[in-house]
Amino acid sequence: MVKTSDTLLDHLRPSPVVAARFAKIKERPVVLEIDRLGRQFPGEHGPITALRDISLQVHRRELVCVIGPSGCGKSTLIRIIAGLDDPTSGRMLVDGKETSGPCPERGMVFQGYTLFPWLTVKRNVMFGLQMAGRPASEAEREARQWIDLVGLSKFSDNYPHQLSGGMKQRVAIARALAPNPRVLLMDEPFGALDAQTRAQMQSHLLEIWRNVDVTILFITHDLDEAIFLADRIVVLKANPGEIQEIIEVPVPRPRSLDQVHSPEFQATRRRLDELIHPKLHTPAEHLPIIRLTQAGDDVE
């Protein structure tokens, strides 16, 4: 597939079917709105701005990915939305109501699993339901359904240490979904998994999302993951963390792994690459101190 980048980037323009889908999504109510959100940390030489003027509207049942170079504040952003950190300016609205602090309407899946190791899979999933004051029998029935949905019914009485990384993260997803959140926040949830498991989990997440009425905000540093999952991709830039661009992913749904080679996918990939690694597209200069390896033959 030899194409100049210009014609490749033409594929960023969505096809009529995809465009119609975006139009429909935009008609849906806004579930999560953040308005000129900013976060400063005290530093040795005055405050350091981690996030500046982040404004974003996420519609119902939309899947939005946030990507950016390391240190751009994507984790800070999701922690603020989860209520685990406070913004220094701006506000956040869920279903049009201003909100702050942690709350089960904004569920979270962490990179480090964070399952409660002393509880079985079932009891982990029941945790949020019980916090909401639901009676144990009802919570148990409901938890079982969520465990079925993530495909772990055989393991509902196992402890987390008996599960693999992928399974743990599925439990974490079930646990976060059980209290019926409006928004599911996912902070690099598959970052610690190996490539194969990660691909499985991505497909699995899309399948869950198809069946559940939930809006997802997903943070990742993996460009392919973002394109594969997202309706829209928010690209952040570092120092200070600001929104650089919001890209509507032109890859049609339902998504499958074959689409990785489609021109739409590749075009999006190229565009993201340019935004995130602008330096990679200019030839690098090596410092004289680096000794380049020479095997002694001409094979490169």
Add this chain to the structure above:
Amino acid sequence: MSRPRWFAVRQDLSPSRKRLLGMTAFLLPLLLWSIVSYVPFIWHPNIKVIDPGEVSWLRPGLQIPRADFAKEVATAQATGARVPTGERANPIYLPAPHSVARALYTAFTTKPVLRGDLWLHESLAMSLKTIFWGFILSSAIGVPLGILCGAFVSASRLTEPFVDFVRYMPAPAFGALMVAVLGIHLEPKVAIIVIGTFFQQVLVVANTVRKVDCSLIEAAQTLGAKRRQLVLRVLLPASLPDLYNDLRILLGWAWTYLIVAEVIGVSSGITFFINQQAKYRNFDNVYAAILIIGFIGLATDQILAWIGDRLFAWKNPRPSRVRTFVTRLFAGRDVLLFPDKPTA
């Protein structure tokens, strides 16, 4: 595949090697003790007189240093008197292993010397009672307070500086005071154990609770847990296995304070027994009593560890019972202190 090495930095050993080393740890001191006791030309700095000869001040059975005995022999030879004879012996404070082993039984049957003194088993029961009440009282306040300090910075700032200050005061220093306030019987002894244990306990428990992974708290918060639930449903269960181990270690601590506590007021318990036996120079009984304390301590600790493994099965894959017990018994402190490392 190279053979596993005995000395590899921070590499685990096979269970059989661990067992072997653990047993050697006990056998080596015993061997040393046996050599010193049974091989006549090693150490044995004294002479035990068999026949005093014509030296007026010697009696059969008396022990005197070898040099003094040699001098007496020399003078006796010089004056032409009958020469005293004797055999090399260890000092009376080092009885041989077999006599201590015998004393492990006979100590229980040794009649108290004075009327009103206690038998060994009665002394032991008294010691156990003292330590039980001291530890229970200390834990009843210390553990909840420690958990509060671990959970809330304000609680920690309010109590810990003072606790840290008192911690440096040696518990025995309160002995006279406690006797003045609480009398001379069980109460001041319990108080000394409480003072010795409590302040450490608060700090240790608080630290353990603080070590709970913060992300578990955050996860619980996003699931709707409020302050009370965060403490009772997250912090407490998450730190429970470590708290349990802390208490096991602190119980060992309490045993140390027991010996101090028992000499204040009316001397009592196992310490009184030991002191009394030492006074009558029954050193084999003294060793036996000390060994019994060791056995009781080791046994309680092992039993508590065994129970702990079963209580907190979520921390370890369930191991086979007898085998782990034996492995643990001889595998040493690392298993006792860090039981979340795989044992097998």
